[in-house]
Amino acid sequence: MALRVFGLNLVKTNRSVLQNVCKTGATPTQQTVAPYATEVTVQASPAAVQKQKVSKAMKAYLKRANEHDEFMKTQHLEFQIGKRHLANMMGADPETFTQQDIDEAIEYLFPSGLFDKKARPAMKSPDEVFPARKAAEFDETGRPFHSMFYTGNPNFFQLLHDIVQETNKIHELEERLLRRGNTPDENQKLDTTGFQLMPKDQLELLLVESIADIEYSNFVNSMERLIALPYAYKSKEFIERFLKPLMDQSKQLEIPKPRIDEQGRQYITTYECLRKTARADVTVRMPGTGKISINGQDIFYFPEEKCREQLLFPLQFSQMLGKVDIEANVEGGGPSGQSGAIRWGIAMSLRSFVDQEMIESMRLAGLLTRDYRIRERKKFGQEGARRKYTWKKR
Amino acid sequence: MSWSKNISINTWRCGRLMSMYPQHYVDPIYKMEDQCSKRTELLRLSHIPIKGALNNSSDTIFNGEIKQKMVNYITKNGEGFLSRKLMAQTLEMIKRTQLEGSYISPGYNKTETDAESLLIQAVENCRPLLQLSSIKRGGVKYHVPIPLTNKKSYFLAMKWLLDASREKDRKVSLPEKLAWEILDAAHGHGRVIKKKEELSRQCESNRAYAHYRWS
Amino acid sequence: MRIPGALYAARGRAPQNEKEVPFQEILPLRLKNTVSGKADSGSDVACLQEMGVLFACLKDNEFVEKYCDKEISRFQKCYKVYMDRKFEAKKTVNQGIVQPGSNLNYKQLNKYMRRFPNPQ
Numbered sequence A: 001m002a003l004r005v006f007g008l009n010l011v012k013t014n015r016s017v018l019q020n021v022c023k024t025g026a027t028p029t030q031q032t033v034a035p036y037a038t039e040v041t042v043q044a045s046p047a048a049v050q051k052q053k054v055s056k057a058m059k060a061y062l063k064r065a066n067e068h069d070e071f072m073k074t075q076h077l078e079f080q081i082g083k084r085h086l087a088n089m090m091g092a093d094p095e096t097f098t099q100q101d102i103d104e105a106i107e108y109l110f111p112s113g114l115f116d117k118k119a120r121p122a123m124k125s126p127d128e129v130f131p132a133r134k135a136a137e138f139d140e141t142g143r144p145f146h147s148m149f150y151t152g153n154p155n156f157f158q159l160l161h162d163i164v165q166e167t168n169k170i171h172e173l174e175e176r177l178l179r180r181g182n183t184p185d186e187n188q189k190l191d192t193t194g195f196q197l198m199p200k201d202q203l204e205l206l207l208v209e210s211i212a213d214i215e216y217s218n219f220v221n222s223m224e225r226l227i228a229l230p231y232a233y234k235s236k237e238f239i240e241r242f243l244k245p246l247m248d249q250s251k252q253l254e255i256p257k258p259r260i261d262e263q264g265r266q267y268i269t270t271y272e273c274l275r276k277t278a279r280a281d282v283t284v285r286m287p288g289t290g291k292i293s294i295n296g297q298d299i300f301y302f303p304e305e306k307c308r309e310q311l312l313f314p315l316q317f318s319q320m321l322g323k324v325d326i327e328a329n330v331e332g333g334g335p336s337g338q339s340g341a342i343r344w345g346i347a348m349s350l351r352s353f354v355d356q357e358m359i360e361s362m363r364l365a366g367l368l369t370r371d372y373r374i375r376e377r378k379k380f381g382q383e384g385a386r387r388k389y390t391w392k393k394r
Numbered sequence B: 001m002s003w004s005k006n007i008s009i010n011t012w013r014c015g016r017l018m019s020m021y022p023q024h025y026v027d028p029i030y031k032m033e034d035q036c037s038k039r040t041e042l043l044r045l046s047h048i049p050i051k052g053a054l055n056n057s058s059d060t061i062f063n064g065e066i067k068q069k070m071v072n073y074i075t076k077n078g079e080g081f082l083s084r085k086l087m088a089q090t091l092e093m094i095k096r097t098q099l100e101g102s103y104i105s106p107g108y109n110k111t112e113t114d115a116e117s118l119l120i121q122a123v124e125n126c127r128p129l130l131q132l133s134s135i136k137r138g139g140v141k142y143h144v145p146i147p148l149t150n151k152k153s154y155f156l157a158m159k160w161l162l163d164a165s166r167e168k169d170r171k172v173s174l175p176e177k178l179a180w181e182i183l184d185a186a187h188g189h190g191r192v193i194k195k196k197e198e199l200s201r202q203c204e205s206n207r208a209y210a211h212y213r214w215s
Numbered sequence C: 001m002r003i004p005g006a007l008y009a010a011r012g013r014a015p016q017n018e019k020e021v022p023f024q025e026i027l028p029l030r031l032k033n034t035v036s037g038k039a040d041s042g043s044d045v046a047c048l049q050e051m052g053v054l055f056a057c058l059k060d061n062e063f064v065e066k067y068c069d070k071e072i073s074r075f076q077k078c079y080k081v082y083m084d085r086k087f088e089a090k091k092t093v094n095q096g097i098v099q100p101g102s103n104l105n106y107k108q109l110n111k112y113m114r115r116f117p118n119p120q
Helices: A007-012 A015-026 A056-090 A099-109 A154-180 A200-207 A213-228 A232-240 A305-317 A335-353 A356-364 B004-011 B032-037 B039-045 B065-074 B080-104 B115-126 B150-166 B174-186 B191-205 B207-212 C005-011 C048-060 C065-095 C106-115
Strands: A195-197 A243-245 A266-275 A278-286 A292-294 A325-331 B130-137 B140-147
Touching: A056 A099, A154 A200, A154 A213, A154 A232, A195 A213, A200 A213, A213 A232, A266 A335, A278 A335, A305 A335, A305 A356, A305 B080, A325 A335, A335 A356, A356 B032, A356 B039, B032 B039, B065 B080, B065 B115, B065 B150, B080 B115, B080 B174, B115 B150, B115 B174, B115 B191, B130 B191, B130 B207, B140 B207, B140 C065, B150 B174, B150 B191, B174 B191, B191 B207, B191 C048, B207 C048, C048 C065
Parallel strands: A292 A325
Antiparallel strands: A195 A243, A266 A278, A278 A325, B130 B140
């Protein structure tokens, strides 16, 4: 979003033009892509220049805006030069060098073993690197454009205002239709399962304002009230702007296709099954007779009943007991960790042999979640991880 | 709203997070029957991540809530495998005694022989209603009866059962004594039930101080 | 003629002369805009009546709980409702939401008083 005002233009603007802009911005009819951004693009001819008093705040703002403009201009220039250099180095055409090419080139030219992806070298457009700033919210005499300027968060409160307006509109509509004897259409009812209201950080980006937790909860509450109305589908467009689709958890991971071994059986191998400090590779073969081999031994590799029960949990849950063969190599950790690792491997591999509903069931039973709880470290000055030393005053 | 809960959990996190899972993770449902009975709620859960299944859980008849709690309370020094073995022995002992009794007595198919349901019955019978906590007011200690939460009362019942069975000769094994205590409690007599009655008697005699509590 | 002190003592002490001892405003003569939460722990007494009924029943039946099922369930239900309400109230207070009503928490009171402070 371009949220910058061309500062120089603004000075030359005469006041009436500015007021017009302000008015049109405030009317709800002019809600386009980003109605809450304070985009004030003013084009005024230099002929309309009048010597007017410029407030101190405006002066300071203009100075800052100018500096920022200059800075961004140089940054853009440097970016273009860098891009051309990179293109030349890679032997590509600088005109058609895209951002993806840049990323690949940087990864090739500056290989980095740093773990955190944010810490690796990167080259991005300055628009992405430097966040958008709010443009001036007042004219050159210091009079604010927005009626809610003095609330501190005009965009946020405008949003709340709009939500309430929308709610009132629907209330009125409901009353009118009720008098006519109409009832809301059940088929068109707004269904929000699988959607989430926009999280706080995203809303902040949209509004270019930082909002407090309690303000966000106010937003959530008023949106909920709006959505719960029987005629909420009438303002579907408005509501959907603040909804975010949620991913189905069980469909997030891709299910691997089983491969065929030399005996003509399907099989899946899951590597890196981890639990505590144990690590396992699990192969599941279908069809089988329920054979289990762990490090070359059978299920009595685990002397404890509890661990053996764990191995059988996913098989029994998905009713595949006796239909598949399992081979596992496991190392590290104790019996509990090892059996947990193999259990996870079996469950993950079984996904390829059962239907989608069963996968979802297995997920709900917690079989497909990697259990990444590990032993908590001991702290100094304490007896253990949480327990404190006995303390006696005297 | 279906998703509002999720959001509010996300945003209103207060205090320190002790779990390794983020707070919006949900506990798993192990039993297939439970999953089938909660169809409508599952639609909401399909978008929420689930915690990993614990390593003492399974979708079998051997997996009971109270039984598992009992196993955890028996455990000493992190020897979980041993305590599980002890629990199994206890249940076996209960089953044996009940079967024996049922064959000896004339109407023998009327006695309860399911060990786990006997255990549950015993724990339910031992649950106290109230607890005495001492509160100091003006230099004098008062014993004040306080209502208990469900969780706490279950804990006390199991603890009393265990305490009673740990008070024994060296020759008697824990499973043996625990089995006796459980059988006694399930039939509504024995030391633990007496202890509970004693506690309610004390609470009754101290009921004049009930309005003193503030904890 | 000097009047002996014993005569004064009968009438109590004479007031100070304001000219000799001028009034000093050491602390501002207005209430603070905050309250401390010290006395706000509140009483935790709930379900006293149910408890009394339960005790009476238990005493009548020699502490055999079998015969007091109704009283027990009523008592436990009452306590559960009380705990649930307490939990909800704590959640709203922690969120900093101020509801209308006279039963205000010290946090909520402070919030109100910050909005309507004493005049300076």
